[in-house]
Amino acid sequence: MVDVTMNRQGRRVLFKHGSVLKTVVLALLIALIVLPLLRTVLFTLQPDTVRAWSDVLTGRLSTNLFYKPLGNTLLIGVVVATGCVILGGFLAWLVVMTNVPFRKTIGVMATLPFMIPSFAAALAWGALFRNDRVGGQVGWLQGMGLDIPDWLAWGITPTLIVLTLHYFSLAFTIIAAALATVNSDLVEAAQIAGAKGGRILMGIILPVTTPALVAAGSLCFAGAVSNFATPALLGLPVRMQTLSTRLFGMIEVGQVGRGYVIGILLVLISGAFLWAGNRIVSGRRSYSTITGKGGRAKRFDLRGARWPLCALAMVVLVSSTVLPVVILSASSLAPSSANLFSNWTLHYWIGLSSQSIAQGIPGIVHNEDIVRALSVTLALGLAVALTGMFVGLLTSYTTARFRKGWMSAVITQVSFLPLLVPGIAFGAAYIAYLGAPIGPFPALYGTFALLVIAATAYLLPFSVQTGRAVIQQVGGELEESARITGASFARRLAAITVPLAIRGLTAGGILIFVKIVRDLSLVVLLFTPTMPVLSVLAYRYASEGFGQFANAITVVILFISIAATLIANWLQAKSQPWLKN
């Protein structure tokens, strides 16, 4: 009898503040995120690999192995982040605060580039601007008789342009959301006091949106420095290396130790910048923009500049969304990218193997590898959407329900850790982690499970974020009353939270699906020939000179991504308040 009471008490202590749930979630996150990173660091500290650190940092190789790629990486990060904030901020200002024509169209189009895989834009750039430096097919402009200089065809300039046109939509989303919350009282007060538009912009709007600008800048920076596809496709032919292409190259040729060291340094750099951005913002506390109800301000009248600014926005948007799609579609049909719009053939789509075209590679419909990659990719997207939303919901539920305690704080921090880790470094970490058997568990190298686990962990920040939004939508009272009536955790989840949140969950799941389907950097190292995914196949075809197949596959990925994104947008129509009138 005494025993029983003791047990009860023990249990009560154990269950206080959801200790069990918190422990389970924390253990899961440590296994998914912390251990792989730790394993990578430990790998480089083994006696026979520790030399890699001095090779990379101080030896005679270090200039080419690390410092030059580091210089390129930082240049890319800074320029792209600046460009994105300017471009994204300009568009956000147009859409949210002015009476520019086609506001809604601009608003929707500005969110699309981020849904297009960045290697699509890089491939499209090649189809247009490729010159004869490295032989093979020249691009359309060179084919038209223009002499494209090396600096425009290859290397840092095209990388900067392509990445800016890719990441600005991330900046747009963040800045637009912030601008939409700017209290109109402030603006109106200034207007009444007779301040001009420029003064209002510099004096009110910029200061209160600083956190959003910094956040947008640091996220774009982190994205740009870790991007693999664009510098690989546009930079390698002129020997321009970034840290991510170096990391890939080292691992591909079996110099794993050096590769991991570069990966660790890349994580530190990208993490340092995100942290610094965070510090700048949190240094000044009062940024609150939502204070009571202010009516929406009268839109800033652009007067004569309405149409010119609209045209300017359209040039940017068309060249970052419509143009890549058109070019890729055309070049998947044209036998020669020098004549993009003539002699179109469906061979690269539906042709049978022919000895005289492309070493006998059949069109993608008949290509076993590609069909298999399509099914693996779709299955991966679905599996990760499910596991990601499950772990995300579990994590955000735990931290929302049991806010107090160090465990919750740690869970929150760890769940956002992957944001600091570039995809390619994360892939490398997972090879170190699950590439060899651990105790009784078999190695997962080359298995579908490895892809799913790594992708789930990699996308956890997004799934937790979505999970949090979903939980907040579901009022706590319902759950509370169910708990009082004695419903178990699983039952509450199944009967209340999930049914109410299903719309948000589905939308979140679709976004995760899109993110993994168009991802290259995470999977490029996890890829094995017997477990192919579309994006890696496209990359391999592109780097082996079979541009048409690469472009055809990319068009398939594009359509899957855009269709899924539109569905998700439709499900979450409320998440873009700046589009409302």
Next chain:
Amino acid sequence: MNVLEATRLGVIGMFLSSAALADGHLNEMGPEELLPLAQAEGKVTVYSFTSRIGKVEAAFEEAYPDIDLQGFDISSTEQIARLQAESQAGVTNADVVYISDTPVVLTELLETGIIAPFVPPRIAGRVPSEYQSPLLAQRLSTKVLMYNEQANPDGAPITNLWQLTTGDWRGRLVMVDPLQRGDYLDLMTEIVLRSDAMAAAYEDQFGKAIELGDAANAGEKFIMDLFANDVILVGSTDDVNVAVGAKGQENPPVGFTSYSDRRDNEEEGWALQVANDVKPAPGIIFPAVLALAAEPKNPAAARLVIDFLMGDESETGGAGLAPFYVAGDYVTRTDIPPHPDAVSLDDFTAWRIAPHETAKIRSEIGDLILTLQ
């Protein structure tokens, strides 16, 4: 064949193959004996360093319709990294490995027990013993200097490798990044190993003895000068072939590529030709080897593929050898006549690599190239 029958055959097959393995008999079997076992296995996976595996796949499946050959075109360098990772993970994806890069293959794959040798008994008497061990060489392949014969109707525009380091050829030598493809690293390594010949050729070209400067020897000096002269590095040999060989160019570059890629001249509209007379040598000639995975999932089918790739009993080896019976590839089987359109092996001046010598300094040369990029 109905399902029951298939299952029964499969069971018999498994029984037979494990029995055969236990006795080590599989290695002595000819294609007729291997066939029923291979059919029971039903499929076989091949990692191949050449894209010609696509043609082999078609030919093999035509000859053996019941066996699905899955061929993957993976560069030798990547194959080595993948096979090591797979072996560390305890996974066997490939049954057959068709690979060059022998300096690394011998030390990293064969001696570590990741792959195993196999010589089909049918052809064992018809391949010189130097090409049977430690691994069976199917043919000799090349990485040599090629030029555009349409733009240079009077012969190669280069007579001495050192000319490539002069202003005339600035930015006009194309090759694959030696850090990405082992064959090219082997080529660079061989140039260093042949430093004496390189030094002599330098004197021939410039009329004075070589000054080494920072370089340790004439070979390294050549590599450093080559990179200083804006050598163009690309991702694959096909990129080299197009850059050098495409017809209609006024002033085409030269490039290191496979002599045998000349076979595609007609199909692709190229005008590739080998610069065989260049001093001291146009490049390297090296074996392309066939091996089994240490523990193949489909042991009988794997052996059948190797048997098939060594060619049949017809005069030029039939469908299995057809993709490789081309000018510029030197099949190791002594009973197959040399290809009529190629420079004969005896007249071919390329250096033959000695895998063990190459292996000794290869990673050092790799690091040197890393500092030059």
